Amino acid sequence: MVRSHLNFVQQSIAELDKKIDNIVTPYESAITLLCTIPGVDRTSAITIISEIGIDMSQFANSKRLCCWAGLMFNAWQ
Template sequence: MVQERARELNRIQKVLEGANIKLSSVVSEIDGKSSRDMLTMLAAGCNDAKAMANKARRQMRKKIPQLEEALHGFMGEHQRLMLDSMLKHIDFLESHILLLDKEIHEKMEPVSEQITLIDSIPGIGERSAQVIIAEIGTNMNQFPSAAHLASWAGICPGNNESAGKPAREAIF
């Protein structure tokens, strides 16, 4: 669902480009609160770039002149309908992502201590720690050594060479 949400945001960006609206060139996040307010106004039929730019919050208020320029474009009725539909789909996905996150958190509560330990490894976040626990469990007795665990997980380094020379992978 997170990936689908990202795809939907890309579709919104494509609709905006088709309408010659360059919002993403000014804002850092097309799915931020200020951007969302502006997109909602666009979907509702607003053509007033100044009014939409005034929806900017906090740090983005400094960019109001650039926002006004970026929001000048022409959005047809079909594009508005598509934008509205995409925004509603994102809302649906976000509500379900929150629901699933809550469910995952509840199911992982019994192993929260192990998740915290794995999360303390640099480069591994809470979600990755949850996935690791879900995949291999907490009983490491099933693996005779750390190398066996790494092999089972498919993260063993390979040594592909022939006649003492490193083998090159084929590029297709």
């Protein structure tokens, strides 16, 4: 019984992964670009895009984006 439940969960996860991949297809170039940042993997990039979007015009500069995201802004950059 445990094995069948585990198989069901694994199948559900695989189906969900496919749905996510279909949803993020239009954003592949942004995902690829975000993945060039050290420490940002595909999952993190998708999360960033889902939270912020790809239109950065709403943020006047990187400091405002960092403040919105609750991150410390490095004044040396």
